Amino acid sequence: MNLTVSNVHYQLGKKTLLRDISFALEKGERVALIGPNGCGKSTLLRLICGLNKPTSGHIALDDITVQHYPRRTLAQHLSFVQQKATTEELVKAEDAVALGRTPWIKAFERWGTAHQSHVDHALEKVSMTHKRHQHWHTLSGGEQQRLHIARALAQNTPFIVMDEPTNHLDIKQQMVVLSLIENIQRTMLVAVHDLNHALRFDRIIAMKDGRVIAQGKPAELISEAFILDVFDVHSRIIHSSDHPPHIQLLN
Amino acid sequence: MPFQLLNGVMSRHPFLFVLLTVLVLLAAITTGVAVGETNIDFTTVVQAIANGAFGADYPIHPIDQGVIWNYRLTRTLVAACCGAALAVTGLVLQSLLRNALADPYLLGISAGASTGAVMVTIAGVGIGVLSMSFGALLGAILAFGFVMLLSALASKRRSGNISTQIILAGIAGSQLFNALTAFVIAKSANAEQARGIMFWLLGNLSGARWQEVSVAVPVLIAGLALVIWHARSLDAFLFGSDAAASIGISVRRVQVFLIFGTAMMTAVMVSMVGAIGFVGLVIPHAARFIFGSSHLILAPACAVIGALFLIFCDIGSRIVIPGQVLPIGVVTALIGAPCFALVLIRGQKQ
Numbered sequence: 001m002n003l004t005v006s007n008v009h010y011q012l013g014k015k016t017l018l019r020d021i022s023f024a025l026e027k028g029e030r031v032a033l034i035g036p037n038g039c040g041k042s043t044l045l046r047l048i049c050g051l052n053k054p055t056s057g058h059i060a061l062d063d064i065t066v067q068h069y070p071r072r073t074l075a076q077h078l079s080f081v082q083q084k085a086t087t088e089e090l091v092k093a094e095d096a097v098a099l100g101r102t103p104w105i106k107a108f109e110r111w112g113t114a115h116q117s118h119v120d121h122a123l124e125k126v127s128m129t130h131k132r133h134q135h136w137h138t139l140s141g142g143e144q145q146r147l148h149i150a151r152a153l154a155q156n157t158p159f160i161v162m163d164e165p166t167n168h169l170d171i172k173q174q175m176v177v178l179s180l181i182e183n184i185q186r187t188m189l190v191a192v193h194d195l196n197h198a199l200r201f202d203r204i205i206a207m208k209d210g211r212v213i214a215q216g217k218p219a220e221l222i223s224e225a226f227i228l229d230v231f232d233v234h235s236r237i238i239h240s241s242d243h244p245p246h247i248q249l250l251n
Numbered sequence: 252m253p254f255q256l257l258n259g260v261m262s263r264h265p266f267l268f269v270l271l272t273v274l275v276l277l278a279a280i281t282t283g284v285a286v287g288e289t290n291i292d293f294t295t296v297v298q299a300i301a302n303g304a305f306g307a308d309y310p311i312h313p314i315d316q317g318v319i320w321n322y323r324l325t326r327t328l329v330a331a332c333c334g335a336a337l338a339v340t341g342l343v344l345q346s347l348l349r350n351a352l353a354d355p356y357l358l359g360i361s362a363g364a365s366t367g368a369v370m371v372t373i374a375g376v377g378i379g380v381l382s383m384s385f386g387a388l389l390g391a392i393l394a395f396g397f398v399m400l401l402s403a404l405a406s407k408r409r410s411g412n413i414s415t416q417i418i419l420a421g422i423a424g425s426q427l428f429n430a431l432t433a434f435v436i437a438k439s440a441n442a443e444q445a446r447g448i449m450f451w452l453l454g455n456l457s458g459a460r461w462q463e464v465s466v467a468v469p470v471l472i473a474g475l476a477l478v479i480w481h482a483r484s485l486d487a488f489l490f491g492s493d494a495a496a497s498i499g500i501s502v503r504r505v506q507v508f509l510i511f512g513t514a515m516m517t518a519v520m521v522s523m524v525g526a527i528g529f530v531g532l533v534i535p536h537a538a539r540f541i542f543g544s545s546h547l548i549l550a551p552a553c554a555v556i557g558a559l560f561l562i563f564c565d566i567g568s569r570i571v572i573p574g575q576v577l578p579i580g581v582v583t584a585l586i587g588a589p590c591f592a593l594v595l596i597r598g599q600k601q
Contacts (some may be wrong), residue, residue, distance in 0.1 A: 016526050033404060046493075049496075049497055050496070051493055051496055051497070068520040070499060071496065072500075072501075072503075073499075074499070075497060075498050076499070077498030078497075079497065079498075080493075080494075080497035082490075082494060082497075085490040085491055086490070086494075086495050087489050087491075088351070089544045090539060090540070090543060090544060091489060091543070091544045092543075093549055095543075095544065095545070096490075098487070099486065099487060099489060099490075099494075099498055100498065102483060102486070102487050102498040102499055102500065103498055103499030104482065107480055107481070107482070107483060108480075120287065151498075154496065166503045188597055
C-alpha cells in the first residue's frame with residue numbers, strides 16, 4: 001500500500017492550514033509525523049483518512065485518490081486511531097474492538113468465527129484479552145487507547161494512521177503503546193509529539209506552519225539545530241552504546 | 252442480575268425470546284382492550300377479536316363487539332405503534348447525535364404538528380379540505396424541513412461532527428413554530444378550542460380507529476425495518492461520527508436516511524394522536540441499561556418496550572380518574588419518571 005500526497009493545500013474559511021504538502025510512503029514503512037502544536041499534523045491526517053477534502057492537490061492510496069474510494073472500501077484499506085475518542089455508553093472492551101469489523105461485515109450477516117478470531121487476535125496483540133468483558137468506562141486511558149489500536153488491528157487494513165496515540169498517557173503506558181506500535185507490521189503514519197518516540201520510527205516527516213519542512217531517517221535528520229529550528233527549543237542529543245540516542249530538552 | 256439473565260436467554264435462544272415477546276405483546280394488547288371504564292372479561296375480548304379478525308361466530312352482544320373491535324382494539328394498537336415508533340426514533344436520534352437528551356421532537360416535529368393543527372382547527376386554513384391530522388402532518392413535515400435546511404446551512408462549511416448544528420437548528424425551529432401556535436391561539440381561539448388543542452398536544456388516543464391502524468402499522472414496520480437495516484451503522488457511531496467514518500460508514504448518508512425516515516414516522520404518529528412526550532426520551536435509555544449497546548437488539552427492544560409502555564400508560568389514562576380520560580402524555584410522565592429513576596439508580600449500581 002503506497003500513499004502519495006501531492007501539492008496538498010487546505011483552507012478553512014480564510015485560514016490556510018496546510019500549504020503545498022508533498023510526500024510519499026512506501027509499503028511497510030513506519031513514518032512519524034512531528035511538529036509543534038497547531039502545525040497541521042492532525043489536519044493532514046484527517047485529509048489522508050478522507051474525513052476532509054483538500055482544497056487543492058491530491059492524496060492517493062495505491063494511485064487512487066482517497067476521495068474516490070467508497071467509504072467502506074477506504075476503511076478496508078486504511079484505519080485511523082484518533083487522538084482521544086471515548087463514549088459514555090455502557091459498552092464492553094471486546095465490543096469496542098469488534099467495531100473494527102464494520103467495513104467487512106454486511107448489514108444482516110451473522111457475527112461468525114472469522115470476525116471473532118480477528119477480534120481475539122487483536123485483543124491478544126494489545127494484551128487486553130483478560131479485560132475483554134470489562135466496561136469501557138472502567139478502563140484506564142492507556143487501556144482505552146490500546147483498545148482503539150486493537151480496533152484498528154481488527155479492521156485488518158494494510159495501512160494504519162494514528163494521531164498522537166500516546167497523548168494523555170502516563171510514561172509506562174506510553175512505552176507500552178509505543179512498543180506495541182513497533183510490533184505492528186503494517187504501513188504506518190503516526191503523529192508523534194515526543195521526539196524520543198519519533199526516533200524509533202523508520203522515517204520522520206517534520207511539519208511547521210502548515211508545511212513539510214524536512215524529512216528523512218531519524219539519525220540523519222534529528223540534530224540540535226534541527227530541533228531548535230522546528231520547535232524553537234534548545235536540546236542536547238545524548239548517544240550511548242547500549243541505548244538509542246536520547247534527546248534532552250534544555251531551558 | 253435479572254437483566255443479565257434476560258440477555259443470556261436472548262443470545263442463546265433467540266427464537267424462544269421472539270416467541271416470548273410476541274406472547275407478552277399479545278397479552279398486553281388483550282389487557283389494554285379488556286381494561287377500561289367498564290371492564291370486559293378476557294374470554295369476551297378474545298372471542299370478539301376472533302369474530303372481527305377471522306369471522307368466528309361467537310355469540311357476543313353487538314355493543315360489546317363494537318366497543319372491543321372498533322374502539323378499544325384500535326386504540327390499543329395505535330398506542331402500541333406510537334410507543335414503538337417514538338422509542339425507536341428517540342434511540343436513533345440519541346445514537347446519531349450522541350446526545351442523551353435527544354428525543355423525537357428535537358427536530359421541530361411536535362411544534363410543527365401543533366402549528367399545523369391550530370392552523371386548520373382555529374385559523375381555518377384549508378377548512379373542509381384538510382383534516383386536523385393532515386394539517387398536523389403537513390406542519391410537522393414543514394417544520395422538519397425548516398430545521399434540516401437550517402442545520403444544512405449552519406454546517407455547510409464544517410466537516411465532521413454536525414450534531415450540535417442539528418440540535419441548535421431543532422431548538423430554533425421548535426421555538427419558532429411554538430410561537431406561531433401560541434400566536435394563532437392567542438389571536439383567535441376561544442377557551443374551549445385552546446383547551447382542546449392543549450389536550451391534543453399532550454396526546455389523545457380517542458380518535459384511533461381502523462383507518463389510523465392501517466396507517467400506523469405499515470409506517471411503523473417500514474421505519475423499524477429501516478433502522479434495523481442500519482443497525483450496524485448506528486453501532487459505529489459509538490465513538491462519534493469521525494470514528495464512524497473511519498470504519499467505513501458514509502456518515503452523511505446514514506444521518507440523512509435515518510433522521511428523515513424516523514422523522515417521517517414520528518410525524519405520522521404525532522399527526523394522529525398528538526405529541527406524546529417522555530416515551531422517546533426515556534425508553535431508549537431504559538433499553539440500553541437492559542440490553543447494552545448493540546442496535547440490532549436495541550431497535551426491536553425499544554419498539555417492544557415502547558409499545559408495552561404506551562399500552563399500559565393508555566390503560567392508566569382511562570382508569571386513574573373514573574369517568575374521565577387523562578391526556579396520555581401526563582400518564583407517560585407520571586409513570587415513566589419514577590420507573591426511569593429506578594432504572595437509573597440500578598444502572599449506577601452495576
